[in-house]
Amino acid sequence: MENTLFDRTFRDSEGNIVIAQPPNLPLIVGIVASLLKLIVTTEEINLALDLVAFGSLYTWAWQELFEGVNYFRRALGLIALVALLVWKLQ
Template sequence: MRRAIDWAFRDRRTGAITVAQWPNLPLWLFAGTSLADWILNPPGTVAWALRLIAGASLAWWAIDELLRGVNPWRRFLGAAALAGQALVLATAGP
C-alpha cells in the first residue's frame, strides 16, 4: 500500500507528498469567474462571458496538470477535469 501511495502522490522533483497545491492563475480565474457568475447572476452576454472564461480557465488548468503535473494524482485530476469540460461541451445546447 505504501508503494502505491508513494507512486501516486510523491512529487517527482522534491520527493514530498503532494495532494493539493496553492491555486495557480488558471484556477484563480476559474474560481473568480464562477463565483462572480453565482453571486451576481448576471443576464445574457455577461453570464455567457463569465461562463466562457471559467470553462476556458478550467480547461487551461486541466491541460497544464495533465502535461506537467508533479505526480500521477495531479495528472489524473487534470485528465478528470478535462474530461468533465469535454462532457459539458458535448451536452451543451445550441
C-alpha cells in the same frame, strides 16, 4: 528510497507527498468567473463569464494533465478535463 507505485503516485521530485497545492492563476480565474456567473444575470456578461470560466478551467486541467508533479495530480487533470468536456457537450 524505493521508487514504488505509491511514491510515483503521490510524491513529487523532491520526495514530498503532494495531494493539494495552492491554486494557480487559471484555477483562481476559473473559480471567480464561475462564482460571478451566479451573481450576474445579464445574458451577454453571463456568456462572457462562461467562456472565461471554461477557458481557464480547461487551461488548468491541461496543465495538470501534462505538467502535474505526480500521477495523482495528472489523473486529477485528466478527470477535470473529461468532466469539463462532458459538461460542455451536454
